[in-house]
Amino acid sequence: MVSRAKIKELMNESACSHSKDKKPGEGCDKPKPGLAAGGCAFDGAQISLFPYADAVHLVHGPQTCLGASWETRETKTSYTGRDHTQMGFTTGITTNDVIFGGDKRLDASIDYIMEHYRPEAIFVYSTCVTALVGDDIDMTCHLASKKHGVPVVPVHAAGFVGSKNLGSRLAGEAVLEHLIGTKEPEKTTPYDINLIGDYNVTGDMWQYLPIFEKIGIRVLSSMSGDGRVGDIRCAHRAKLNVIVCAKSLITLTRKMQEQYGIPWISVSFYGKRDTSFAIREIVNALGCPELIARAEEVIAEEEAGLEAKLAPYKALFAGKKAVLNTGGNKAWSIASGLQDLGIEVVATSVAKSTQDDIDKAREYLGENGVLMTKPAAEQAKVIDSTGAHILLAGGRSLYTAIKKKISFIDVNQEKKTSYGGYNGLLNLAEDLKYAFRNPVFANVGKPAPWEEMNY
Template sequence: KLKSIQKILEEYPPKVKKNREKHMVVKGLDEKHEIEANTRTIPGIITNRGCCFAGCKGVVLGPLRDVVHIVHGPVGCSYYTWGTRRHKGRSEAGEDNFLSYCFTTDMQESDIVFGGEKKLREAVKEAYELFKPEAITISATCPVGLIGDDIHAVARDAQNEFGIQVLAFDCEGYKGVSQSAGHHIANNVLMRDVIGTGDAETGKYSINILGEYNIGGDGWEISRILSKIGYHIVSIMTGDGTYKELKSAHKADLNLVQCHRSINYIAEMIEVKYGTPWLKVNFIGIESTIKTLRHMAKYFGDQALIDRTEVVITEELASIEESLKIYKRMCAGKTALLFVGGSRAHHYQGLLRELGIETVMAGYEFGHRDDYEGRDVIPYIKMDADSRNIPELQVTKDEKNYRLYLSPEKIEALKKEMPLSRYDGMIKEMKGGSYIIDDLNHFETEELLKKLKPSLFCSGIKDKFVAQKMGIFSKQLHSYDYSGPYAGFKGAIVFAKDISMGMNTPTWSFITPPWKKIPMLEGKIVKEVGA
C-alpha cells in the first residue's frame, strides 16, 4: 500500500489494522482491486453510516408523495427522515402530496414496556380518516423489533377495514450493517405488493427511472430533458414519485437505473418477472448525460428518436457553453476527495473531470463490492450472517404480463455497446494511484485531508465542518448544501458555479485553525534538567 495509507493504518491496534486494510485499495497496485465492503463497522469507530430504517423509510419509501408514511417508533426517527434528505415533490391541484407531514406513533417508555400495537392501530386509523391517502406505509424502528409489536397484523387489519393498501416494513434500524439493508427490504415489498397491480396506458418510448430521488430537484431536470426528447415516463422510483404510477411500472419498455445500490433489486426482479431490461445510466455530468441519452435512443432504435436526441443535445449544450467556460477556468488543476453513500462517489467523478478536477480518493459508506468492482464479482461475494438476515425475494416469470420489447438476439448485440443489465462499478473508471476507501471514518478523513490537501472535499453533514475548520472547502453531495439541481446539463452548471465559488472564495485566507492560535497544552519549565 502507498505511504499515506500505511501511515494511517500504523496508528491502529493490530486487529483494527487488519480489518481496515481490507477496505482500502490503491488503483493500479494489483489487477483485482478486491475490496471488503458491506461488512460491520468496528464498534467505537466514528463511521458516517446510517441505519436500515433510514435506508428503507428515509431513502426508498419517503419520496413517494401520495402515500402517508407512518413511522412506528420514537419521534426522533421520524423527525430525522422528515425532509432532511431534500427529496423534493410537487403536485398538480387536487393531487395528494404528504411530503411536508411527519407521521409518527411517538413511542414512549410505557409503549415500549406494555406494547405499542394499540397506538399504531389508532395512528393508522387517524391518518386514514384525516387524509384518505392512496396507501399507507408503516416502518419499524429499533424498539418495535425488540418488543415484538406485530406491525403486519396491524397492516392487515387496517387494509381490510379501510380498503387501501397498508404496507408494513421490517426495517428496524439494527437490521443489516447500514442503510443498504433498508433499501433491500423496501425493494422487496414494493416489488411483491405494488409493482404489477396497475394497468395504466403507456405511450411510445415508455421508461421508468429507477434510483433517482429528486434531491435538490435532480429528477425534475432529468424529466425535463427526457420529456423534451419525447420519452414517456411511466414511473419514477421514487423521487417526486407516486404509488399510483408505481403500480404500472411493469408496463414500461425500458428501466433506467441511476443509483444502482439502492434499487438494483427491483431492476433485476422486473427483468425476471416481466422481461424489461435495465440500462445503467448516469445523469450527473455533461458527457455522462449525453452518453446516456444516446444509449437510450439506440435501445429504442428509431431514427426519429435518434435525430431528436441529437437536436436536444445540441440545444442544451449551446445554452450552457458560455458559463461552462468560466467555471472550467476556475476549477482547472484542482483535486477532490469524495466520500458519499453508495453511488454518488462514482457518479460525480465524470463531472469533476470535465471541470478539470481530479478525484484522488473516493469511497462509499455502504456500497457493496459490485458498486466498486462491477457486477461480475457478485457470484464471488461471501454471504455473512448479516446479509443472510435480509430476506431475498424470489420472483418468477409472470406469464400474463411478460413481454420482450426487443428480441433476445438484439439485446445480446446491444449489450456489447451499452451497459444493459450491467454495472461496471467505480474502480474501473478511476485513475492509477488514486485511493478507494470503504466506510471511511473520521480519523481517516482527517489524516487524508492533511496528507492529500485537496481543494474540495465532497461528503455529508457529519464531516463537512471537520474539513472546513481545516481550511478545505467542503460540498455536501447528499443534500447539495441546500442548492441544486446538479443533474443534467443545467444542473452541471449549478454545481460548477457552487464549487467554483466555494473553492475560490477569499474566506479561506482569513481562517486560522484554532490549534494554530491557541496552544493545545500550557505549562512552564520550573527546573532545568541537570541544574
C-alpha cells in the same frame, strides 16, 4: 418481522456484478453488530419511500424513531395536493403496548389517518421495538387495506436487521409485493420507463426530465423521487427500468424483469459525459431508430450550449485538484462532473460504496487516484500529500477544510443546489467558483497578524 431467509436472499443478489466472483452463499457484506450506527435499515427504508408525498408514512414504534429519521433530506415534489411528508406520523407506542402488543394502537392510528387525511396509501414501518415484541403488522395492514380501500403497506425494516442499504432493498420488496402490478395505467407508450433510485434531492430529476420530453421518452413511474402511489402501481407496464445510481434497488429491477419481462440499465446523470451516456443507454435499450436519432440531435444541441457556458469556468479551474468524501455512487458520479469541469479528482471515499461503485471510482480516478476506505482518518493526510485545493463532502468535513485552509462545498443530501443533468453541471461550476473565491478560506490561509510582526 423480516425473516432470515429474506435477508439472506437480499444479501446474495444475483444481479450484482461481483456475485459471480464469490462462492455460493457469500454475496454482499452481511450485517455486522454496530453497523446500524451509520444509518439503520429503518432509516434506509424511509429514505427510499419518503418522496411519495401522496402517502402517509406511519412509524410503528416509539416517538424517538420518528424524530431520528423524519425529513432528513430535501426531496422535492411537484405534488399539488396535501404533501403528507410535511407531517410526521407515529403510533408512539408505550410500555403498555410493549407488554400487551401494539396492534390495536396501530389499527386505531390507521383509522385516524384515513378519517383526517385520506392519503393514496399508508406505509407502515416496523421498528426495533415492535419487531421484537412481535406485532403482526402484516395482518393489521391487510385488514386496514380492505376496510379503507387504499393500499396499507407493511415495511419490515427494523433497524437492527442491518444497514441503510439493506433497508432500501426491503423498501423495494414492500413496493413490489404490495403496489406494483395492482393497477393498470390509463395509457401506455412504446417509450415508457420507470426511474428507480433517484430521490429528487434538491430537484435533481427535474434537470433531466425536460430532456426526456424533448426526445419523446415518458416516465411512467418513479421510485421514488417526486413519485405518486398510483403511478408506481402501474410500473409493471413500463418498457424499461432505469436505475439512477442507487444500486441498493437492483433486486427490485431484477425481480421485475423476472415477473414482468422489463429489462433494466444503470446510469448516472451527474456531469456532461455521464448525462449524455445515460440518454444514449436509454434510447438504445428502447431500440427505436427514430428515438435514437432524435436523442443524438438533442444531445448535440445540449452539449454545444453547455460547452459555451462552461468555457470561463474551465479557465478559472485550470490546475485545481479536489478531494471527494461522500457516499455510495457519488464516489464516482460527482467525480465525473468535476472532471468535466477540468478539475483533477485526486481522491474519493469508497467507505459506503458497493463493489460496482468502487470499480467505477477506480476507472474514473485512474491508478494514481486515492480510494479512501476510512475517510475521516485519511482525508486530512490526503489533502496534504496531494496538494488539493478543495474538499467536497458532507457538512462535518467543513472543519477539515478550514484546518487545511482549502475551499469546501457540501455535496451530500443536505446540499441546497441541484447538480443533476447538463444544467446541474453549471450549478456545480457556479458553486465551485464561489467556493474558490470565498474570502473565508483565503483569510484562514493567511498567517495570523502576530506571526507577521518582527520583534
